[in-house]
Amino acid sequence: MTVRRTPPLRFSTFTRRGLKAMIHLLASGYLGLLFYAGIKGQLGPDPVETLLNETGIWAIHILIITLFLSPLAKWLPSPEPIKFRRMLGIYVFVYALAHFSTYILFELQLDMALVVGELTKRPYIMVGMVALLLLLALTLTSIQALRRKMGKNWQRLHNLIYLILPLAVLHFTWSQKTFWQEPVFYWIVTAIILSMRLKEKRIFQRVRVPPRTEGSRTR
Known part of the structure; x- marks a missing residue:
């Protein structure tokens, strides 16, 4: 009996473009509305804190969806x-950059002495900076021409996305000053994603390395 395989799901060009337009509208629209509400004084008693929380947490959410x-x-x-x-990866960087810019522009008001002091006093800010710089590297090299030019090094660089997630969650955890409550759920999701990645890598290595046969042994 012949087993019929279900063909892979494929979107039409119209459907794919429509979904991408919807994602652009939601991601950029929400970010724009956040800052507009902040300017209008509609984000509560501490608009800067609200902007920091929303941009930071949504950067992590979009990163998780991407992975x-x-x-x-x-x-x-x-x-x-x-x-x-x-x-979606580019939007992770956009939201992370908005998070960082809010902190530098509105919280520290571009006081560079204060910026340096915060970096040395608060390790979680340094962790966030490392994650942001890695995201910047991934965003700049997402251009197809650079991908072709980098060859295998492109994939090695973009595998750092699996390092960025725990760094971002660690940054969030330290900023909340607790591992429990909200942060613990992000650590659970991070553990699931990293375990899936590790399993995928092991399967790939088993496929690449053929098993040794009797004839291949050294006499």
């Missing part, structure tokens, strides 16, 4: 989720 796209593509199976990964 789940590859497992989702294998589970469906479909190449379609991968086609949204670059766009």
Whole structure:
């Protein structure tokens, strides 16, 4: 009996462009509305704190969604989720940059002496800076021309996304001054994503390295 395989799910060009337009509208629209509400004084008694919380937490949310796209593509199976990964990855950087800019511009008011003092006194800010710089490197090298030019080094660099997630969650945890309550859920999700990545890497290594046969042994 012949087993019929279900063809991979594929979107039409119209559907794919429509979904991307919706993501652009939601991601950029929410960020714009946040800052507009801040300017209008509609973010409560501490608008800077609200901006910091919202931009930071949504940077982590979008990063988690981005990292789940590859497992989702294998589970469906479909190449379609991968086609949204670059766009969402750029929005992770945009939200992280908005988070950092809010802190520097509104919280520290561009006082560079205060910036240096905060970096030395608060390790979680340094951790956040490292995550932001890594995101910057990934965003700048997401251009197709650079990807082709870098070859295998491109994938090695972009594997750092799996380091950025725990750094971002660590930054968030230290800023909350507790591991429990909200941060613990992000650590659980981080553990799931990293364990999936480790399992995927082991499977890939087993596929690449053929098993030794009797004839291949050294006499």
